[in-house]
Structures are given as structure tokens and as C-alpha cells.
Amino acid sequence: MAETVLELDDLTIRFKLKRGELTAVNGVSFKVKRGETFGLVGESGSGKTVTARSIMRLVPTPPGEIVRGKVLFEGDSVYDKSDQEMREMRGKKVAMVFQEPMSALNPVFTVGDQIGDALRTNLGMTKQEANERVVELLQLVGIPSPASRLDSYVHEFSGGMRQRVMLAMALSCDPTFLIADEPTTALDVTIQAVILDLITQMIDRFGMSLIFITHNLGVVAHACDTIGVMYASHIVELGDKRELFKNPQHPYTQGLLNSIPRLDQQSKYLTPIKGLVCNMMSPPTGCKFHPRCDHAMDVCRKEIPQLKEVAPGHFAACHLHN
Amino acid sequence: MTENILEVQGLTKHFMLDNDTVSRIAGKTRTLKAVDGIDFFIKRGETLGLVGESGCGKSTTARLITRLVEPSAGNVMLEGENILDFNRSQMQDVRKKVQLVFQDPYSSLNPRKTIMQILSRPLEVHNLATTWSEKRHRVLELLGLVGLAEEHADRYPHEFSGGQRQRIAIARALAVSPELIIGDEPVSALDVSIQAQILNLFRDLQEKFSLTYLFIAHDLSVIRHISDRVAVMYVGKIVEAGGVEDIFERPQHPYTKALLEAVPEADPDKPPPHLVLKGEVATPIDPPPGCRLCARCPLADDYCAEVSPELRDTGDGRYVACHKV
Ligand SMILES: Nc1ncnc2c1ncn2[C@@H]1O[C@H](COP(=O)(O)OP(=O)(O)OP(=O)(O)O)[C@@H](O)[C@H]1O
Ligand SMILES: Nc1ncnc2c1ncn2[C@@H]1O[C@H](COP(=O)(O)OP(=O)(O)O)[C@@H](O)[C@H]1O
Ligand code: SF4
Ligand code: SF4
Ligand SMILES: [Mg+2]
Ligand SMILES: [Mg+2]
Numbered sequence: 001m002a003e004t005v006l007e008l009d010d011l012t013i014r015f016k017l018k019r020g021e022l023t024a025v026n027g028v029s030f031k032v033k034r035g036e037t038f039g040l041v042g043e044s045g046s047g048k049t050v051t052a053r054s055i056m057r058l059v060p061t062p063p064g065e066i067v068r069g070k071v072l073f074e075g076d077s078v079y080d081k082s083d084q085e086m087r088e089m090r091g092k093k094v095a096m097v098f099q100e101p102m103s104a105l106n107p108v109f110t111v112g113d114q115i116g117d118a119l120r121t122n123l124g125m126t127k128q129e130a131n132e133r134v135v136e137l138l139q140l141v142g143i144p145s146p147a148s149r150l151d152s153y154v155h156e157f158s159g160g161m162r163q164r165v166m167l168a169m170a171l172s173c174d175p176t177f178l179i180a181d182e183p184t185t186a187l188d189v190t191i192q193a194v195i196l197d198l199i200t201q202m203i204d205r206f207g208m209s210l211i212f213i214t215h216n217l218g219v220v221a222h223a224c225d226t227i228g229v230m231y232a233s234h235i236v237e238l239g240d241k242r243e244l245f246k247n248p249q250h251p252y253t254q255g256l257l258n259s260i261p262r263l264d265q266q267s268k269y270l271t272p273i274k275g276l277v278c279n280m281m282s283p284p285t286g287c288k289f290h291p292r293c294d295h296a297m298d299v300c301r302k303e304i305p306q307l308k309e310v311a312p313g314h315f316a317a318c319h320l321h322n
Numbered sequence: 323m324t325e326n327i328l329e330v331q332g333l334t335k336h337f338m339l340d341n342d343t344v345s346r347i348a349g350k351t352r353t354l355k356a357v358d359g360i361d362f363f364i365k366r367g368e369t370l371g372l373v374g375e376s377g378c379g380k381s382t383t384a385r386l387i388t389r390l391v392e393p394s395a396g397n398v399m400l401e402g403e404n405i406l407d408f409n410r411s412q413m414q415d416v417r418k419k420v421q422l423v424f425q426d427p428y429s430s431l432n433p434r435k436t437i438m439q440i441l442s443r444p445l446e447v448h449n450l451a452t453t454w455s456e457k458r459h460r461v462l463e464l465l466g467l468v469g470l471a472e473e474h475a476d477r478y479p480h481e482f483s484g485g486q487r488q489r490i491a492i493a494r495a496l497a498v499s500p501e502l503i504i505g506d507e508p509v510s511a512l513d514v515s516i517q518a519q520i521l522n523l524f525r526d527l528q529e530k531f532s533l534t535y536l537f538i539a540h541d542l543s544v545i546r547h548i549s550d551r552v553a554v555m556y557v558g559k560i561v562e563a564g565g566v567e568d569i570f571e572r573p574q575h576p577y578t579k580a581l582l583e584a585v586p587e588a589d590p591d592k593p594p595p596h597l598v599l600k601g602e603v604a605t606p607i608d609p610p611p612g613c614r615l616c617a618r619c620p621l622a623d624d625y626c627a628e629v630s631p632e633l634r635d636t637g638d639g640r641y642v643a644c645h646k647v
Contacts, residue, residue, distance in 0.1 A: 043513040043514075043515065044513055144601075158602050158603070159376075160602055160603075161602065188375035188376055188540070188603060189375070189540075189542070189581060189584045189585055189595075190375065190580060190581065190584045190597065190599050191375075191602070191603070192584070192586075192595075193583075193584035193586075193595040193596070193597045194597055196586070196595060197595075197597060215513065215514070216586070217514070217588040218585065218586035218587050218588045219586050221586060221587065221588050221589055221590045221592075222586045222590065222594040222595060223586075241590050242591075245588070245589060245590050255515060256514060256515060257588065258518075259514045259517070259518035260514055260518075260543065260588050261518070261521065261543040261544055261546065261547035261548075262543060262546070262547070262587075263542060263543045263546055263570070263582075263585060263587050264570075264587070264592075266546055266547060266566065266567075267547070269522050269525060270518035270521055270522055270547065271518065272515055272517075272518030272519040272522060273515035273518075274519075276483050276485065276486065276516075277483055277484075277485070277513060277515075277516060279483075
């Protein structure tokens with residue numbers, strides 16, 4: 001069995017806002033092994049991005065605060081690293097592709113300078129070496145005639161090409177761990193297919209581990225090995241992709257899978273989850289899913305269910321499994 | 323029932339880009355062909371799904387049909403009459419028959435108005451209710467229809483979630499008892515669990531009020547679910563149209579085929595998404611002559627690069643625009 005590269009243990013992150021407090025990530029624990037693709041799915045606002053950013057120590061504090069828990073990368077606590085060690089980790093080992101490519105790319109630098117800059121500071125390359133490497137990287141991510149693109153600005157690129165530039169930048173320092181936050185959500189399906197294929201190739205080629213965040217269950221069904229389902233700041237179900245899709249154990253996961261319209265058949269009505277998305281400023285007590293759950297019992301309104309192993313390697317946080 | 327409630331003929335919208343940097347540097351006006359001569363019809367009581375990638379002209383089509391944007395050419399025949407010839411008061415009638423629901427439930431509702439005020443407005447504009455109690459009565463009825471409660475009437479839009487706001491937008495469209503509702507990506511911004519609720523609501527209302535829908539989406543599984551017939555758009559053109567089963571089970575146009583293969587299905591045992599098309603989506607700005615798919619199409623030849631294929635009737639209610647079909 002491959003070694004564990006990343007481990008989140010009971011990670012809990014709170015935001016102190018003017019309007020009140022909000023726990024965005026609540027007792028989240030999971031492990032990612034070398035070469036593994038871990039998919040994080042869940043509704044908007046469920047805490048996926050905050051979880052991902054916390055690994056890189058990119059959650060703004062304040063207003064954020066790590067209340068409990070730890071993040072271990074290659075066995076070392078990320079939150080105990082010095083600034084120097086943190087720069088090393090960000091520059092050379094872990095890279096992140098963000099939800100919004102434009103917010104992560106600088107509009108006033110050319111594509112060549114933007115990617116090359118990181119190469120010169122992190123790997124000490126000369127301008128000439130960096131340029132050659134940038135051309136190589138742009139080629140790798142499928143940008144046509146890359147050499148002629150060095151002097152382009154990102155706004156001259158389409159959404160799909162910007163996402164490729166982001167990916168090239170993320171790959172520039174040969175990371176062993178990639179965190180991709182909705183890298184294809186803003187893209188059209190035909191371009192999404194290209195980017196997904198590209199990411200899969202990179203993983204196979206370089207033995208990278210990947211955390212893939214998305215709310216598209218179709219994407220995780222094909223791009224991931226293991227899946228964590230988040231609902232209102234908690235991981236409610238965790239397990240092997242096939243197991244999770246074929247044998248979902250948490251009522252929220254079951255509801256989610258039933259809600260998706262299907263491509264291969266038409267039905268008159270869908271089976272939605274009743275009720276509203278959880279308000280994170282005033283979440284319900286006990287299991288946060290209870291107001292929407294058809295199986296809710298008294299205990300569900302009182303106690304937060306903990307993740308329990310329901311089958312080998314398959315975990316669910318639900319009182320039905322007690 | 324074969325009557326066409328709406329028929330669109332040669333509908334075209336070209337935006338002249340004369341003021342942007344590129345055009346100024348080039349010293350000439352460029353033309354963005356957002357919608358470039360499209361034909362389709364919608365039968366009374368059915369749902370036509372319009373699907374295509376971002377920027378292909380779906381929203382512009384919706385705006386042209388409602389004359390929120392004036393077409394450059396073409397006809398929009400509503401119940402046999404060309405609404406482009408209509409005057410102001412005739413258009414008022416059109417607005418009672420045709421209603422739009424937008425994608426963004428956040429920006430389409432006035433934040434300073436209560437739900438009561440928002441839903442009363444169309445009743446006032448079209449003289450459908452005069453007294454306060456008439457309006458109140460109708461608003462509460464509308465809220466009930468879309469699954470909201472009386473207590474919601476006096477709240478403001480920001481107090482509602484995305485799915486609830488979309489319900490309010492649907493209630494507003496229903497206020498004038500329209501015949502045709504155009505939904506411009508009305509479920510695209512919603513989480514899957516909520517999206518399913520709203521799709522069911524669309525179905526219920528269609529049944530209850532014999533509504534006709536033009537339903538725009540970029541998600542193919544949503545289109546499959548809601549549509550009776552489907553039109554597929556690519557860079558300002560309709561490339562294929564036909565019954566939902568035909569389009570999904572027996573696609574004919576290379577673009578429709580590629581689109582269907584590229585969708586990752588939420589089932590790990592289904593084949594993974596597969597890419598047939600290379601390169602980026604073509605630009606609608608001064609597009610070269612010939613087929614818009616030419617640079618990406620595996621079947622393209624010299625003729626495709628020169629001559630743009632027309633949308634042809636291939637029988638059995640199917641229409642395809644490709645030289646190789
Ligand atoms: N900097 C911040 N300050 C205050 N609250 C924040 C901040 N960042 C995130 N939050 C809150 O934390 C919660 C989780 O947010 P997060 O961005 O992780 O959601 P997500 O699962 O990534 O959603 P989406 O699918 O919309 O991207 C939300 O309620 C959000 O409003
Ligand atoms: N007012 C406008 N001026 C210039 N270009 C426009 C305008 N409105 C839309 N467009 C362009 O027309 C094309 C089609 O847009 P749109 O109909 O919004 O696409 P879709 O709804 O399919 O995503 C796009 O290239 C868009 O940028
Ligand atoms: S703990 Fe209770 S409310 Fe929560 S998902 Fe399980 S059965 Fe439903
Ligand atoms: S006309 Fe030619 S380029 Fe266009 S879709 Fe058909 S085969 Fe492809
Ligand atoms: Mg996010
Ligand atoms: Mg649009």
C-alpha cells in the first residue's frame with residue numbers, strides 16, 4: 001500500500017464575522033496517499049475551498065481561525081512550519097489550481113514572465129533557462145505554438161487556455177501534490193474533457209497525488225479514486241469511488257445521486273432532496289442534514305454523528321449506522 | 323396539436339465592434355456574429371431545449387425573441403404574426419404571452435422591493451389586479467404555486483436562498499398567465515439537490531397551465547430531462563435539431579456527437595469522457611467562411627472550409643447542418 005502523503009486530522013476552521021461566527025470546516029479528517037486522486041464534493045458553501053486552502057495555509061486569519069486539528073504533509077505539521085519551510089512547500093512540493101483563473105493570474109505580466117518568475121525564484125533558473133522551461137510547459141498543457149505565446153497577456157486567452165496556463169504554472173516546479181479547486185467548472189464540456197484528460201495524464205506521468213474539488217458528480221466519477229462528500233462543514237461520507245456511487249450509505253449522498261438528471265434516459269420527475277441548503281450562520285443542531293432527511297430520528301436533532309466505518313474503507317457519519 | 327406557437331426564421335444579430343481596442347488598432351469595424359441566421363419552431367405545449375457552449379448565442383436568441391435586443395435580420399413569428407412589425411401596445415400583449423426567467427437569481431430581482439411588490443408589479447403593468455386585496459390574493463396564490471408560503475410575501479430577495487429566488491422569478495413570470503416561458507439557464511446556478519426541485523416545478527407548472535417552454539441550458543443531462551425536442555447551437559448557428567430521443571440516441575452532426583461523448587456521466591462504470599474535437603471553441607468575431615466547426619471537426623475537408631452548411635430537413639422531424647450527413 002502506498003504511503004500517506006497528506007493527512008487532515010479533526011481540522012476545524014471558524015470565521016469570526018461582524019454578523020456572527022461561522023464554522024466553515026468542522027472536524028474534517030482524511031488521508032491522501034501517494035499517486036491517489038481524492039475528490040471532494042458538496043454543495044456550494046459546504047467548506048470545500050476552505051479545506052483546500054487550509055492545506056496551503058492560505059485561509060486568511062483573521063477573520064479565519066484554526067480552532068482544532070492538524071494538517072500533516074509528509075508527516076510534518078504544516079501549521080508548525082517556519083515561513084521559509086512554508087515557501088519551500090508551496091514552491092516545490094504542493095501546487096494549487098484555483099476556482100477562478102483570473103484571480104490567480106496577474107493581468108499586467110506576460111504569460112512567460114508569470115510562470116518564469118516562479119522558476120527563477122524557486123529553482124534559481126536564469127531568464128534563458130526559465131523561458132525554455134515555460135515553452136516546454138505550455139507545450140505540455142496543449143497551448144499551440146507556445147514560443148509565440150510567451151509575450152501574450154492572460155486576457156488575450158480564452159477560459160480554457162487560461163486554465164491551461166494555470167495548470168502550467170502549477171506544474172512548473174514539478175509538484176508532488178496538486179490541489180485543483182473546480183478547475184473545470186467555468187469551462188465548456190468539450191474543453192473540460194481536454195483539461196480532465198490533461199490532469200489525468202500528468203498524474204500518471206509524474207505519480208502526483210491530487211485533491212480534486214468539484215460539485216460535478218460526473219467529473220468525480222471519472223477523475224477520482226477516493227471521494228469525500230461534504231455537507232455543511234462536515235465530511236459525511238468517505239470511500240472508494242465505486243463503492244460510494246454503487247452503495248452510498250449517507251442519506252445526503254443518496255439524495256445527491258438521486259437528484260441528478262440522467263443522460264441515458266428520460267424520466268418525468270426527478271427525486272430532489274427536500275428543503276433548503278443549510279444556512280451556515282445558524283446551522284441546525286445535531287446532524288446538520290436532519291431538516292432535509294427522510295430518516296431523521298430524535299438522536300439526529302441532538303448529537304452530531306461521527307464518521308464510522310460501514311464497510312472496509314467506507315465511512316459514513318449518520319446515526320442510522322449506530 | 324401541431325400548431326407552432328413560435329417560429330423563428332433567419333434570425334440574426336450582428337454586433338458591430340467599432341470601439342474596442344483591437345478594432346481601433348486594426349482601423350476597421352469587426353463584426354461579432356452572435357446569432358447568424360437561425361431557424362426553429364416550437365409547438366404549442368412542448369418544451370424545446372436549446373443547448374450549446376458558452377458564448378454560442380443562446381441568451382442573445384432569448385433576448386431577440388422578446389425584443390430586448392433588436393434583430394439585425396429575420397422574423398419572429400408568434401402565433402403566425404411577425405412581432406418585429408409590432409408597435410408598442412402590440413408588444414405589451416406579447417409581453418403578456420411570453421415571459422423570460424433568467425439564470426442569475428441574485429441580480430434579476432430588485433433588492434429594495436419586497437416579494438409582494440415584485441410580484442404585484444406585472445399585475446399592475448398589465449391591469450390584472452387593481453385593488454390591494456386583489457393583488458394580495460393573486461400574489462399569495464402565485465407563491466403557493468411555486469412552493470413558497472404566505473409569510474414570504476413581505477420579505478426582501480436577500481433573505482432567500484438561490485433556489486427560493488428562482489422560485490420567486492418563476493412566480494413573477496407566471497403572474498401574467500403567459501403561454502410561452504423562456505428559461506435562460508434557469509437552473510444553471512443552483513446546486514444539484516435544489517436544481518432537481520426547480521426542474522420538477524417547471525414540469526408541474528407546464529402540466530397545470532399547458533405552458534410552452536423554450537428551455538436554455540448548457541448541461542446536457544438537464545436538456546435531456548426537460549425537453550421534447552432539442553436544438554443544438556454552435557457559434558451562432560443551429561447545427562442540429564430534432565426529437566430528444568433522436569438527438570441523444572442517434573446524433574448525426576459531428577458537434578452533437580462530440581458534445582455527448584465529452585459529458586462525464588455520474589457513474590464510474592460508464593465510459594469516461596472522450597474528446598473528439600481538438601482545439602478551442604471558434605470565435606464569433608469575423609468568422610471565416612465555411613463551417614464554424616471546420617478547425618475542430620475530424621471530418622472536415624476543403625469544401626467545409628469554403629461553404630457554410632445550411633440546416634437541412636433530413637426527414638422524421640430532424641434537421642442537420644453538415645455537408646457530410
Ligand atoms: N474569507 C472568508 N471570510 C468569511 N467567511 C468565509 C471566508 N471564506 C469562506 N467563508 C465561508 O465558509 C464557508 C465555506 O466556504 P467555501 O468557500 O469553502 O465553500 P465551497 O464548498 O468551496 O463552495 P463553492 O462550491 O461555492 O465553491 C461559506 O459559508 C463561506 O461563506
Ligand atoms: N451587447 C453585446 N455587444 C457585443 N457582443 C455581445 C453582446 N451581447 C452578447 N454578445 C456576444 O455574443 C455572443 C453570444 O452571447 P450569448 O448569447 O450571451 O451567449 P450564450 O448565452 O450562449 O452564452 C458572445 O460572443 C457575446 O460576447
Ligand atoms: S444522522 Fe439522522 S438526520 Fe443525519 S443523515 Fe443520518 S438519519 Fe439523517
Ligand atoms: S460541414 Fe464539414 S466541418 Fe462542418 S461539421 Fe460537417 S464535416 Fe465537419
Ligand atoms: Mg469553492
Ligand atoms: Mg447565456
